Amino acid sequence: MKRLLRSKANFEILEGFLSELLGEDILVLDILESESNKERRSDKFNRVDLKVKNRKGEIIIIEVQFERELDYLQRMLYGTSRVITEHQKEGEAYAKLVKVISVNILYFDLGHGTDYIYHGTTSFTGTHDHDKLQLNISQQKQFGKSQINHIYPEYYLIRINNFNRMATTSLDEWIYFLKNEEIKDEFKAKGIQKAKQSFSLMSMPEEEQLAYARYQDDLRYEASLVESNYGLGRMEGKEEGRIEGKLEVANRLVEKGMSAEEAAAVAGIDAELLRH
Structure with missing residues (x-):
């Protein structure tokens, strides 16, 4: 799976998977090399399997994890923090911090829950009035963001072992493939048939x-x-x-x-x- 997604000749596959997951049309500009991967090859907590840049300038990091790690949630936090600092130029204003989206494809049971996809974002809720803090107009113009959660890292946890049903949505078709290494002829998700062709060739x-x-x-x-x-x-x-x-x-x-x-x-x- 890592090899299939990493291929620079097959951006269509990676774009298809990310588009279905994020619910928007993703265009991958480049597959990047992580500086942390270069600097400390022995540090498994620094390494990311795939790091890409989309047309909005956001960085998407993708990890495929097979072995159980009890502190994987902390590893995710460390990974996004490291990517943010890698892409922050010296002396650059905080307003220029890069947005990071962390996609984690997990083949082990992480935490306790019944769903197979979890999405984590950051928001601020009032202690007394229970309202959600919003960006004012000046901040929206300066940051180019409409909501506070668009500034902070986002996390997607795809718990492959928890997917135990038929594929009923285009995203389900990708999860079905990730679990079963099979793509049915009737699957219509973006990029999925290209993935079928490439996967058949690799096999x-x-x-x-x-x-x-x-x-x-x-x-x-x-x-x-x-x-x-x-x-x-x-x-x-x-x-x-x-x-x-x-x-x-x-x-x-x-x-x-x-x-x-x-x-x-x-x-x-x-x-x-x-x-x-």
Whole structure:
């Protein structure tokens, strides 16, 4: 899963997962290297699996954790604090502090609760009147934020072991995949079918992965020849040739024992084409 999300060639997958989780259209600008990862490789509490920057300038850190850690909540706090200080320039005003979103994919039971996704934010509630403290107009203009919780780090806890139901929402489809390593043909979540294609490829034996890589190289070479020799105006039949080439690759994968659905996902074609 870490390898699938980390691939710079597959931003579409990471963007799809984050868009469904955060409920907004996420555009990933870059996958960043954490300074704490560089400085102290032996410090497991500093390390993050993935750190990305979105178009709003926010930093999203993603951790995939399999082993139980009783103090994982404190580790989350430490991780977001470290990222904030990494991105604070010397002498820069506090108003410029970067917003951090911490996404934690957990394969162990953390805390006590019945849900499988928990969202943590910061708010201030009046002791006597029980009202929520809000930003005034000047603060909203200065910070570029409409609410106080938009300033502070946000935390998402995805407790994979607690997901024990059918996928009924697009976000559920991603959680189902994270738990079962399976993506059904009918899943429609953003980026999920691209994830299916890439995951099927990663699951192939090394020999078949190399064969598919050679096929992709051949496609790129042929496309370059077409553009160089004939120009963009003389490419009749190119799309038909691409489909035939993909069908050929898919049929070879089926002959080697892969299911029609998996082979179609890897080749990037509709499984129905293989059945006819």
